[in-house]
Amino acid sequence: MPDDAGSTSHDRKGVVLVVRVSGFFGQxxxxxxxxxxxxxxxxxxxxxxxxxxxxxxxxxGIGLRTCVAMGPSGDGRWHFASEHQPETIVFERTAVxxxxxxxxxxxxxxxxxxxxxxGHEVEPVCVAVAGDVPVGSGLSSSAALEVASxxxxxxxxxxxxxPMEKALLCQKAEHEFAGVPCGLMDQxxxxxxxSDSSRAGWKPAPxxxxxxxxxxxxxxxxxxxxxxxxxxxxxxxxxIDSGIGHAHSGGEYAARRLECEQAVESLQADGFPVKALRxxxxxxxxxxxxxxxxxRRARHVVTENARTLEAAALFxxxxxxxxxxxGQLMNESHASLRDDFEVSTPELDRLxxxxxxxxxxxxxxxxxxxxxxxxxALVEPGKAQAxxxxxxxxxxxxxxxxxx
Ligand code: GLA
Numbered sequence: 001m002p003d004d005a006g007s008t009s010h011d012r013k014g015v016v017l018v019v020r021v022s023g024f025f026g027q028x029x030x031x032x033x034x035x036x037x038x039x040x041x042x043x044x045x046x047x048x049x050x051x052x053x054x055x056x057x058x059x060x061g062i063g064l065r066t067c068v069a070m071g072p073s074g075d076g077r078w079h080f081a082s083e084h085q086p087e088t089i090v091f092e093r094t095a096v097x098x099x100x101x102x103x104x105x106x107x108x109x110x111x112x113x114x115x116x117x118x119g120h121e122v123e124p125v126c127v128a129v130a131g132d133v134p135v136g137s138g139l140s141s142s143a144a145l146e147v148a149s150x151x152x153x154x155x156x157x158x159x160x161x162x163p164m165e166k167a168l169l170c171q172k173a174e175h176e177f178a179g180v181p182c183g184l185m186d187q188x189x190x191x192x193x194x195s196d197s198s199r200a201g202w203k204p205a206p207x208x209x210x211x212x213x214x215x216x217x218x219x220x221x222x223x224x225x226x227x228x229x230x231x232x233x234x235x236x237x238x239x240i241d242s243g244i245g246h247a248h249s250g251g252e253y254a255a256r257r258l259e260c261e262q263a264v265e266s267l268q269a270d271g272f273p274v275k276a277l278r279x280x281x282x283x284x285x286x287x288x289x290x291x292x293x294x295x296r297r298a299r300h301v302v303t304e305n306a307r308t309l310e311a312a313a314l315f316x317x318x319x320x321x322x323x324x325x326x327g328q329l330m331n332e333s334h335a336s337l338r339d340d341f342e343v344s345t346p347e348l349d350r351l352x353x354x355x356x357x358x359x360x361x362x363x364x365x366x367x368x369x370x371x372x373x374x375x376x377a378l379v380e381p382g383k384a385q386a387x388x389x390x391x392x393x394x395x396x397x398x399x400x401x402x403x404x
């Protein structure tokens with residue numbers, strides 16, 4: 001398996017990444033960094049487009065990570081370098097807070113703005129970014145960058161945010177600086193999806209002490225912000241990238257959010273005491289059946305919340321046939337995203353079909369915001385790598401991103 005399949009020794013990968021970002025920092029800024037931190041990408045197992053409806057999501061951290069190194073710039077300007085970008089970008093002292101300027105530094109600048117707004121004195125820094133979370137694949141490269149940046153700043157300044165506050169700060173950065181009206185799932189997954197959150201930020205010490213491995217899954221209640229850890233063997237999870245990039249700022253994501261809000265308003269107008277689609281029931285939805293589009297959008301959210309809660313309970317149970325039922329839930333989730341919420345693509349549908357036709361696969365679905373990106377499959381332990389290979393061999397442009 002290639003390295004980007006996330007299947008090689010996670011310890012070794014973590015160390016390699018720290019050494020890489022440290023070297024990259026030195027190469028660009030001619031001094032060692034003062035702090036380094038990393039955060040994982042995430043895959044959402046189930047619970048799609050439910051987070052901004054006050055619902056439930058079940059994501060997990062994966063073995064692909066983004067690593068950020070920082071140190072004071074000493075020249076009153078902010079410097080940003082990424083191994084994935086051709087040039088270093090420099091901002092004058094106050095220009096760092098310019099929300100109108102949108103580029104890859106927006107995610108980091110938004111986090112810096114959050115620290116400043118929280119009353120922390122952040123002097124201009126040099127920032128270097130390295131990592132292997134693919135951009136535009138729906139594996140939360142932006143949230144991983146935000147969370148890694150926040151953790152590097154925490155380590156540099158010697159402060160520690162409450163983890164949920166940190167996730168909220170990162171979400172705000174994405175809203176205000178990247179212009180993406182995302183829910184909270186990705187940032188929470190990148191903060192809590194690490195099995196050992198103590199390694200989120202550290203001053204460079206022996207890197208060997210800082211392994212990178214996929215964390216457990218988490219059930220997040222997006223209304224109460226309660227986080228429950230759910231035991232999931234990473235060997236059950238296979239993630240395949242369709243090779244088609246997605247773009248949330250492209251308008252469709254915002255349009256879905258709006259339609260969900262309109263469905264809530266319609267239900268309220270019919271006298272139902274709902275604050276968000278989280279409060280709606282299948283019976284209530286009958287009242288808005290006349291508006292087919294809003295009805296289907298709402299039906300997706302209502303049924304997806306139920307599937308997510310059932311899936312979390314199954315993962316926690318010891319029922320012998322639970323993987324079979326979990327697979328059905330994933331298939332139903334995909335059908336609902338395809339037909340009711342209309343965020344899938346023919347390529348994602350085809351990958352899901354192909355995955356489901358493989359022996360050892362219990363179910364599969366698109367994962368993330370949609371319109372491209374990845375599919376996630378629930379697989380018999382030990383079968384992920386062979387299955388992933390079989391699927392990508394006959395799917396031009398597709399790539400295995402995670403398999404244990
Ligand atoms: C994107 C957003 C998340 C969530 C998913 C869909 O990843 O960033 O907040 O809404 O889409 O589940």
